[in-house]
Amino acid sequence: KPMRLWGGRFEGGPSDALTRLSVSVHFDWRLVPYDLAASRAHARVLHRAGLLSDDELERMIGALHDLERACKEGEFRPTVADEDVHTALERGLLERLGSLGGKLRAGRSRNDQIATDLRLYLRDHARTVVSRLVELETALMAQAEQHAETAAPGMTHLQHAQPVSFGHQLLAHVHAFTRDIDRITDWDKRAAISPLGAGALAGSSLPLDPQAVAEELGFSAAAPNSMDAVADRDFAAEFLFDAAMIGVHLSRLGEEIVLWASQEFRWIEMDDAYSTGSSIMPQKKNPDVAELARGKSGRLIGNLMSLLTTLKGLPLTYNRDLQEDKEPVFDAVDTLLLVLPAMAGLVATMRVNTARMESSAPDGFALATDLAELLVRRGVAFREAHEAVGHLVVWCQVNDKDLGELTDDELAKVSPHLTPDVRDVLNVPGALAARKAHGGTAPDRVRDQLVALREAVDAQ
Ligand code: ARG
Known part of the structure; x- marks a missing residue:
C-alpha cells in the first residue's frame, strides 16, 4: 500500500488518473538537499521546543544525513508511489x-x-548563474581588450552609420550582462525570506522558532505573514524575468555573432570546437551555438509567461x-547553465578578421558625420553642414567616388568651408579617437570602461 501523507480520513485510495x-x-x-537541510533546521527547533529529546534529535539528524548520502549515491530513490519529494523523503x-x-x-x-x-x-x-555570467563577461572583455583599437562599421538599422571600436561594441554587451547580475543580486535580497513556520497557512500552535530556522538556512528573516509565506511566488516570477532578460541579451549577442560569421560580414571565424557542420554540404561551418542561444531565449520568455499565468487569479x-x-x-x-558556458567558449575562441572589419569601417560614407561636425567647428550651422555633406555624398555616389577622393574643386563647389584640409578628418582612427567624451567609442575610453567593468566584476 503506497504511503501517503494524507491517508487518514480517506476510505478508498486515489484513482490512477x-x-x-x-x-x-x-x-x-x-x-532533495534543500528539503533535507530544512528538515534538519526544523528538527532542531522541535528539540528546543521540548518536542524531541536529546537522543531523538541526535537520531533524527543522523538519519537525515544518512538519507542525504543515500540519495546522493542513488541508493535511495523515489518510487512511482511517492507523490512528491516530501513524501519520498518521509518514507526514507x-x-x-x-x-x-x-x-x-x-x-x-x-x-x-x-x-x-x-x-x-x-x-x-542563482549564484551559479552569476558565475557563468561572469565567465561570459570575462571572455567578452578579453576580446574587447584585444580590439579596443580595431575599427568596425558601427550600425543603426543594420546600415553602416559611424565607425566604432569593435571593443566598444563587445563591451556594450558586457554592460547588459552586468545589469543582469545586478538584478539577480538585488533579487536575492527579496528572495532571502524563510516561509518555514507558516505551516499550511496560519502558523503553528507549537512553540516553534521561525527566525532561528531562517537563520540556520541562510535566510535574512522569517516571513512576517504566514498566509503570504505560502502563497507568494514573486521570488520565482522575478527570477524568471531576470532569466528571460538574460535570454534576450544572449539572443541579441547570438544574432550579432550569426551575422558576423556570415559570408557577407566575415568579421569573425568561429573555432571548430564551437561550430557545427552540415550532413550534406561539406564546406559548411554553422553558428549553432549562437543560434541556440537565440532560440532558447524563447523558452526563457515562455517560462516567465507560464508562471505569471499560473499565478494570476489564484x-x-x-x-x-x-x-x-x-x-x-x-x-x-537548466537552460541558462547550458547556454552561458557555450557562449563564453564561442566568444573566447572566435578569431576576429581585423583587416576585413577595418577596411569596411568607412564604407557607406560612414565618415560623413565627421565632415559635418568639422564644418560646425568652423562656425557653420549644423543644419547647413548636414545639407552640404549630403550633397557631397550624392555626388560621390553618382561619380563612384569616396569622400576622400574628391578634388579641391569638387569640395569648394559645395561649400566655401570645404577647404582641402577637411580631408584630415576623413580617416577612421581619427574618427574613433575624436569621440573621446565619457561613454564615447575612443579607444582610450574603451580602456577606461574595461578598468571600471573589471572592478565591478571582481566586486561581484
Ligand atoms: N508538491 C506540492 C507542490 O509542489 C507541495 C505539496 C502541497 N500539497 C498539498 N496538497 N497541499 O507545490
Whole structure:
C-alpha cells in the first residue's frame, strides 16, 4: 500500500488518473538537499521546543544525513508511489527511524516546506548563474581588450552609420550582462525570506522558532505573514524575468555573432570546437551555438509567461496550481547553465578578421558625420553642414567616388568651408579617437570602461 501523507480520513485510495496527475516527484526530486537541510533546521527547533529529546534529535539528524548520502549515491530513490519529494523523503526517514520519523512533521506542512525548498534551490543556483555570467563577461572583455583599437562599421538599422571600436561594441554587451547580475543580486535580497513556520497557512500552535530556522538556512528573516509565506511566488516570477532578460541579451549577442560569421560580414571565424557542420554540404561551418542561444531565449520568455499565468487569479493561500511553479523555474536554470558556458567558449575562441572589419569601417560614407561636425567647428550651422555633406555624398555616389577622393574643386563647389584640409578628418582612427567624451567609442575610453567593468566584476 503506497504511503501517503494524507491517508487518514480517506476510505478508498486515489484513482490512477489522479495519481498520475498529481505526481511531481519526477521533477521535484532535485530539491532533495534543500528539503533535507530544512528538515534538519526544523528538527532542531522541535528539540528546543521540548518536542524531541536529546537522543531523538541526535537520531533524527543522523538519519537525515544518512538519507542525504543515500540519495546522493542513488541508493535511495523515489518510487512511482511517492507523490512528491516530501513524501519520498518521509518514507526514507520512516525506514530509518520507525515511528520517530513521524515526529518531524509536527508544526510543518508541505506548503511552507515547498516554498522554502524552492527559495533555497533558486538562491543557490542563482549564484551559479552569476558565475557563468561572469565567465561570459570575462571572455567578452578579453576580446574587447584585444580590439579596443580595431575599427568596425558601427550600425543603426543594420546600415553602416559611424565607425566604432569593435571593443566598444563587445563591451556594450558586457554592460547588459552586468545589469543582469545586478538584478539577480538585488533579487536575492527579496528572495532571502524563510516561509518555514507558516505551516499550511496560519502558523503553528507549537512553540516553534521561525527566525532561528531562517537563520540556520541562510535566510535574512522569517516571513512576517504566514498566509503570504505560502502563497507568494514573486521570488520565482522575478527570477524568471531576470532569466528571460538574460535570454534576450544572449539572443541579441547570438544574432550579432550569426551575422558576423556570415559570408557577407566575415568579421569573425568561429573555432571548430564551437561550430557545427552540415550532413550534406561539406564546406559548411554553422553558428549553432549562437543560434541556440537565440532560440532558447524563447523558452526563457515562455517560462516567465507560464508562471505569471499560473499565478494570476489564484486566491490566497496555497493552491495546488502552485505545483506548476517548479518546471519553468528548473527549465530556466537548466537552460541558462547550458547556454552561458557555450557562449563564453564561442566568444573566447572566435578569431576576429581585423583587416576585413577595418577596411569596411568607412564604407557607406560612414565618415560623413565627421565632415559635418568639422564644418560646425568652423562656425557653420549644423543644419547647413548636414545639407552640404549630403550633397557631397550624392555626388560621390553618382561619380563612384569616396569622400576622400574628391578634388579641391569638387569640395569648394559645395561649400566655401570645404577647404582641402577637411580631408584630415576623413580617416577612421581619427574618427574613433575624436569621440573621446565619457561613454564615447575612443579607444582610450574603451580602456577606461574595461578598468571600471573589471572592478565591478571582481566586486561581484
Ligand atoms: N508538491 C506540492 C507542490 O509542489 C507541495 C505539496 C502541497 N500539497 C498539498 N496538497 N497541499 O507545490
